[in-house]
Amino acid sequence: MSPRKAAVIVGVAMIMIALCAGFAYGFIHSSLVITGNAAATVSQIQQNTPLFRAEIFSWFLILVFDIIIAWALTIFMKQIDAHLSLLGGWFRLIYAMILGIAISNLVLVSLILSGDNYSISLPADQLSAQVMLYLSAFNSIWSLGLIVFGLHLLIIAYLILKSDFIPKFLGILLVIAALSYVLIHSMYLFLPQYETTTTLIEKILSLPMTAGELGFGIWLLLKGGKRPKKASEF
Template sequence: MVAKRNSARIAGITILIMAAVASFTYGYIHNSLVDPNHPETTVSQLRASTWLFRTEIVGWHFILLCDVVVAWALYKFFKDENQQLSQITAVLRLIYAAVLGGAVFKLISILRIINGGEGIAPELADQQMLSFLKSFESTWSFGLIIFGFHLLLLGFLALQSKAIHFFWGVLLILAALSYITIHSSKIGFPEFEGPIKTAEMILSLPMAFGEVGFAVWLIIRGGKPNMKINEALQNS
């Protein structure tokens, strides 16, 4: 029970830290540097704010490390209830982390171009930077589809658990379906960028609150004895 409680705390705390870092790394830095509607402005800002762009890349590496820790901690937390499903869930998160790593490598390539590396002719450098940036977005979107399936299985694990309220399982599944739908649409139907962005804004709350809310539950309640089960055992 102590080991399960520790795993819950590690998973929950790491998810919250990762969410905060992601908000700063992508929500602030990336979105302040990248203007999808003005490529020239994006290239100019990337070149002018190299130190900020480096900070973003460092942030992504930290997020990758957190994903590995969360995959391990959630496996340890759920393995006694369904080891096989827990293993698959953890593997999916590790695959997502690997795909994200491939996406981050595109950002590193942009940094190399800015620093004069990659052996690209100066007149083609800006175009190549935008190409790498687009590749980062599409690769990460593909990774988030895998992440959605990870959340889907995590939701099933939560629903199977007698110690976890069904609300968290339902919320995780809702978040999972939102991730899968939005990012599959981004890759499969890029011509509907406007409606997809609108749908993403609508679904952003369940997408964000699904895992983050569950992380708070893990910190507060995860691995603690279930009072109702204990009372039933005492009265039997």
């Protein structure tokens, strides 16, 4: 595959991930999961079962796109450094594997609240506690995956800064994004008592994090792999 084709595939996949993540987490998850209120969360999911299943499907699409990016980005970046490109691809695949484990917890929530004999036989408080446990597991496992994802971005940022054809500001933005992912999700995992502070830091750093990833994706889609035009000869 040519670098240009690989770049287009990565660019499209990155944009699709941004759209799917905005729909799955930004719209559905944030509206259905009520922090600190298990009963309300269970009620919301039960009343919006098709929407919750749409979230799960969106996460599955994100997982598929991450695997595609791991493959195509390795092909594109190997022109800079084949070994580091492969390492970056493996980190992305490991992240995808962890994300898949996290998504399985959402599937379990859907099964528990599907209205079969199992959910009916459980007391309401026990059912709510079990649902919140799986939702909490989703967040914690995904945070672990995002730490690995940050390491993947750090490798990609280094390759960009090392290259002589990718804008350096994209590498700088990805360095900021990578360190932000590692910092924020390490705090979520290992310093849960500072969740309010972590959430504030995440809001502050969300702009450069998004700009780095989307900026690189758009550059790949529009410019990546294009050969420079030769000067006209007279």
